[in-house]
Amino acid sequence: MVIHLTGAVQGVGFRPFVYNLAVRHNLKGYVINDSQGVVIDIEGDEKNINQFLIALHTQKPPLAHIFSQEMEEKNIAGYKTFEIRKSKEKGKKEVFILPDVSTCEECFKELTDPENRRYRYPFINCTNCGPRFSIIEKLPYDRPNTTMKKFKMCPECEREYNNPEDRRFHAQPNACPVCGPHITLYTSDKKLVAEREEALKETVELLKKGKILAIKGVGGFHLVCDATSDFAIETLRERKRRGEKPFAVMFKDIQQIKEYAEITDFEEAVILSPEKPIVIVKKN
Ligand SMILES: [Zn+2]
Ligand SMILES: [Zn+2]
Known part of the structure; x- marks a missing residue:
């Protein structure tokens, strides 16, 4: 059949x-x-x-x-x-392409576990989460047809990818600190400042100093600064020429959001959904 x-x-x-x-x-x-x-x-x-x-x-x-x-x-x-079996390439392409999906609970646990080999690795993903739309160059959705094709999986990642019982079995963007992409920090005139973990630490320091950073994520650039710093926000409004319009604010978790905003059960469910969209809520 x-x-x-x-x-x-x-x-x-x-x-x-x-x-x-x-x-x-x-x-x-x-x-x-x-x-x-x-x-x-x-x-x-x-x-x-x-x-x-x-x-x-x-x-x-x-x-x-x-x-x-x-x-x-x-x-x-x-x-x-x-x-x-390996995918066929013929025929009219009609498949539904998924959007990028936010980090799932299991990956988040690994990300924050010092014993895990993907501890603090920003490009962590699995079959249930990670980039999709942003990395697909053509269909069908297989690693050679994505921007991940230039990263050859290390033996450990390869093992996960090939093991039907592993939750990264055939996860096309599978990567780790050994074989996957990593982060680098540059000044605005393109001078290399730091790489990997150092880049992450340095970014935190710069944010604390009220600096504005452009972070290249899987789906584009994202401007970030310290939302509690008047200086940082004023500078960002000036440079973006955005005097009044609100900016989206990132929070650590739902508890932290509740310290700043009144949210309904529905809003909470949407905020915590796999899509993790920006939700407009009522400020406290
Ligand atoms: Zn995941
Ligand atoms: Zn790897």
């Missing part, structure tokens, strides 16, 4: 999910990304196939959305295993 799925099914850990699900239900065949979405060919016991089809919808990864499902019967090929 061949199943064609469309929707937000690429870059969300869908193939590893299908792989694990098929193995769990003792089904053989393969899963592949194509330019319309995901194609699954499964063979096995009818009862198992039915359970597989239900779980496909009820247990799918948190960022996945299925817009349509088409099924066709075909002759049994007699597959011996279930595998994830």
Whole structure:
């Protein structure tokens, strides 16, 4: 049986999910990304196939959305295993591209754990979070088609990427301090000041001094300064020629927001959602 799925099914850990699900239900065949979405060919016991089809919808990864499902019967090929196959490039490209997704809880835990190999590594990501839209150059969504192609994974990252039980299995932007991109700090006339951890520490010092920094994130540049410094804010308003309009303010967590603003339950839920949008709230 061949199943064609469309929707937000690429870059969300869908193939590893299908792989694990098929193995769990003792089904053989393969899963592949194509330019319309995901194609699954499964063979096995009818009862198992039915359970597989239900779980496909009820247990799918948190960022996945299925817009349509088409099924066709075909002759049994007699597959011996279930595998994830390399994507095909042909056909009209209609797949839904995900936006960049904010760091998930599990990655945040690693990011703040001194024992973890990604401790304070700014480009941490996994199958459930990280950049998508900003790094895709063409479809289908596979590492060679993203701006991550120039970073060759180190053996440890490669192991995660290839292990179906790892939460970074086929996470296309997978990276670590050894093999991935890193941060550098420059002066406004492009002189190198610091790199990696030093760049991070130096940035904090500059912010405390009331400086304005342009931080290049995955999706563009972001101007930052200390929101509690009148001097910094005035300078930013002057340079941006933005006399009155409010700026977005970043907070450490929801508790800290509550010290400054009155927020409703709905606003809180939106602020904490994976999209983490800018939310306009009422100041205390
Ligand atoms: Zn994550
Ligand atoms: Zn690595």
